[in-house]
Amino acid sequence: MTVDPGYYLALGIGLIGSSVIHFSQGLLKLAIYRRQAGDRSVANRHLYGLGLVLNFSAPFWVIAANRFGPTVLYTSMYASGLLGLILFSKWKLHHPLRFLEVLGASLLVLGSVLLVLGFGRTDIAAMETTQPGWLIGALLLLGLLVWPAVRLSEKVDWLPTGLVMGAIGGAFLALDSLLKGIAQADGGVAGFLPVTSQGWALFLLSFMGAAAALGMTQWAYGKHHPPTPTIAAYDAGYIALPVLLLPVAQGKSGQWDPVCEAGLVVVVLGLFCMGRASPKTNVISGRQE
Numbered sequence: 127m128t129v130d131p132g133y134y135l136a137l138g139i140g141l142i143g144s145s146v147i148h149f150s151q152g153l154l155k156l157a158i159y160r161r162q163a164g165d166r167s168v169a170n171r172h173l174y175g176l177g178l179v180l181n182f183s184a185p186f187w188v189i190a191a192n193r194f195g196p197t198v199l200y201t202s203m204y205a206s207g208l209l210g211l212i213l214f215s216k217w218k219l220h221h222p223l224r225f226l227e228v229l230g231a232s233l234l235v236l237g238s239v240l241l242v243l244g245f246g247r248t249d250i251a252a253m254e255t256t257q258p259g260w261l262i263g264a265l266l267l268l269g270l271l272v273w274p275a276v277r278l279s280e281k282v283d284w285l286p287t288g289l290v291m292g293a294i295g296g297a298f299l300a301l302d303s304l305l306k307g308i309a310q311a312d313g314g315v316a317g318f319l320p321v322t323s324q325g326w327a328l329f330l331l332s333f334m335g336a337a338a339a340l341g342m343t344q345w346a347y348g349k350h351h352p353p354t355p356t357i358a359a360y361d362a363g364y365i366a367l368p369v370l371l372l373p374v375a376q377g378k379s380g381q382w383d384p385v386c387e388a389g390l391v392v393v394v395l396g397l398f399c400m401g402r403a404s405p406k407t408n409v410i411s412g413r414q415e
Contacts, residue, residue, distance in 0.1 A: 133195040137195075137200075137242065140187075140191055141206050143188070143191070146180055148208060155215075155347050156219060158348065185333065192306060192311070193310070196253055199242065204238070205238045205361040205396075231396065244383040256304070258328055261301055265301045269338065288346050291346040291349075295338070296363025299360075301367070302339065303364075305329070310329070312324055358397055362397040365393055366390055369386055
């Protein structure tokens with residue numbers, strides 16, 4: 127099978143973009159914790175501002191990646207930056223490093239690799255045949271489910287609220303990326319910006335997903351949920367939704383590739399390990415609750 131050289135660029139952009147976005151999440155969490163601990167300094171405000179700027183770069187990474195390959199190549203690599211976040215959390219946030227946490231992150235990365243290999247065996251990755259109505263419907267449905275899902279998780283002991291909020295945030299960002307992929311491919315040739323009126327409409331609409339994703343993570347941080355499991359769930363939602371939704375949106379439901387399915391199972395196992403590894407920890411005081 128001949129692989130388009132541009133696909134390697136898309137994967138490389140995915141690695142770089144993932145590292146930047148995960149680093150931004152660590153900075154945002156650190157600034158929020160310092161502020162809650164009483165740090166009102168200009169330096170801490172600048173730290174939060176830097177985290178926001180880096181986080182707002184998320185759409186631009188996927189825009190660049192879409193120019194060289196299908197959106198799923200970018201989304202499948204998104205968990206790669208989680209390992210860096212784990213190290214940042216231990217170094218700056220004093221989050222204890224646990225074996226299950228490292229194992230879970232490693233499984234997420236392995237699952238990402240399997241997804242990439244699976245997408246290489248099928249044409250499901252093509253964005254030109256994707257019906258945007260399915261993605262818009264998913265965006266609206268997800269918005270309606272946010273409050274009930276968070277409230278339910280707060281009442282159920284075995285369902286960590288941080289994982290729920292992270293998974294919803296990741297799904298929002300996945301819809302942002304997929305809508306941008308369709309918008310850029312509308313007209314038959316993927317460019318850095320859309321070339322049709324429908325493409326521009328979808329492109330602008332996609333930013334609602336990015337804004338909702340940022341809102342979910344900041345909400346989770348404000349409620350003192352540990353950063354690593356929250357972002358692990360965020361990554362899982364971001365990776366899994368394209369795998370589940372794209373075949374349906376392309377009229378190919380039931381045609382999931384076995385390697386993609388295996389990758390998705392590994393991602394879920396990684397998320398389970400991350401959740402089991404992380405008791406509630408007050409990062410300000412360093413005490414486990």
